[in-house]
Amino acid sequence: MADDTKKILQTQLWNIANTLRGKMGADEFRDYILGFIFYKYLSERMHLFADEILKHDGIKFDFIDETTKKGAGLLAAIKEESIERLGYFLKPTELFHKVAEKGARKTDNFILEDLTAILKHIESSTMGHASEDDFEGLFEDLDLGSSKLGKTENQKNELIAKVLAHLDKIDFRLADTEADVLGDAYEYLIGQFASGAGKKAGEFYTPQEVSTILAKIVTTGKKKLKGVYDPTCGSASLLLRVAKEVKDVGHFYGQEMNPTTYNLARMNMILHGVHYQRFDLKNEDTLEHPAPEHADLRFDAIVANPPFSANWSASAIHETDDRFSAYGKLAPKTKADFAFVQHMIHHLDNGGTMACVLPHGVLFRGAAEGHIRKYVIEDCNYLDAVIGLPANIFFGTGIPTCILVLKKQRENPDDILFIDASQGFEKVGNQNYLRPEHVERIVSTYRKRESIAKFSHVADRSEVAENDYNLNIPRYVDTFDDEEKIDLAAISTKLTALESEMTITNKEIVGFCKKLGIAPPF
Secondary structure: OHHHHHHHHHHHHHHHHHHHHOOOOHHHHHHHHHHHHHHHHHHHHHHHHHHHHHHHHOOOHHHOOOOOHHHHHHHHHHHHHHHHHOOOOOOHHHOHHHHHHHHOOOOOOOOHHHHHHHHHHHHHOOOOOOOHHHHOOOOOOOOOOOHHHOOOHHHHHHHHHHHHHHHHOOOOOOOOOOOOHHHHHHHHHHHHHHHOOHHHHHHOOOOHHHHHHHHHHHOOOOOEEEEEEEOOOOOOHHHHHHHOOOOEEEEEEEEEOOHHHHHHHHHHHHHOOOOHHHEEEEEOOOOOOOOHHHOOOOEEEEEEOOOOOOOOOOOHHHHHOOOOHHHOOOOOOOOOHHHHHHHHHHHEEEEEEEEEEEEHHHHOOOHHHHHHHHHHHHHOOOEEEEEEOOOOOEOOEOOOEEEEEEEOOOOOOOEEEEEEOOOOOEEEOOEEEOOHHHHHHHHHHHHHOOOEOOOEEEEEHHHHHHOOOOOOHHHOOOOOOOOOOOOHHHHHHHHHHHHHHHHHHHHHHHHHHHHHOOOOOO
């Protein structure tokens, strides 16, 4: 029943999202629809919270008269409690359903100014409180004055009112604390938007199946995590996926360079019921400006899908940076992949596991990258596994990718596991997808750490050293299919019999030609 409810909600929300599709690009109408869903979520959560407080007084929150002395007193008390518990506050007149109802009227239905003020008030209600950083600028991408919504103010108002009216009819089931129906639907929408966003998808989305592999790997053998970290957290979907694999995650940490995606990540966290005091996300370039608040932190689980072969400064100033100084060389300016790996290793706790998605080039490229790779394997002995994924499973790029798994205290220090999962996928249209059985085979093989013909190989470290620390997976996993053996004697016999049959046939043709009085064709 929960799955049916989830699918119904996903379909409803996607249909509403398509109300805006004809007006703008996928990444643009994503910001509007996800922003409005988030506003409705905050509103309904506020409503439920306030009604619970007022239950003994027999009062409903949205019936409080804000203009009376008694009403103002009640709201002041509720606001204090709400800021402490929820992190924000909304007045009864600011609730989503109130705005939607006004927009649905035939007259006096202009809501753009009201809506703009309400979204600003949600942010301003947190000022001076612990939740301020987590709500600041959350709705800055919802430009209700954009010409993409309509040429005139009335056209813009009509479109927004229509979207809110549709959303108002949907039950988000927030009272059902056991089911994260809305959270799952939100993740579904993010994935749908990613599929239509082309190259921009890589800025905020890791396919759910890949996220599941990473999450299951870093939580292997663990029921609780003190903290999980993603230095390029995008929409925070990967962080949230890790939480599904354990009973409890103490704290979520992340950093995201793109402001719009950073806003989406904070919304995603809050909408999944993660209290604002349990996540700490920062908006800045991880390599160039790592969050000072995270500098001394070490994590027992790190996951990441960094931008592939991104540019970075590789400035000489980084040579004395604790993240990079021990390696002797910096990652190239045009390929920051190993810089991200070094950053994550720096923040990895001694008993922790990190798993990150990278382009295949990190496995075999030479020069500085080869030097860093050798240092990680030979001097540090941190590399635990290399997993090759199929090509074309990420939106916006068709290149094959791999997962590197690293640990500072490895249970198997004398070998490295190689898995070639490049052929395990299902093709749908132009995109390749990992299915549950493909995910399960990868994770199971990693956990059992076994060699399987044409799929995996447990290589001694000496074997890797003999390959000069080149990690190209075909060097370790033989996926070559032997050609079918040919029985030459049998073929010779068949050719002889065929030759005899042709001789008889030719004689018959000559006989027919004589009867017809024509020359034979040979």
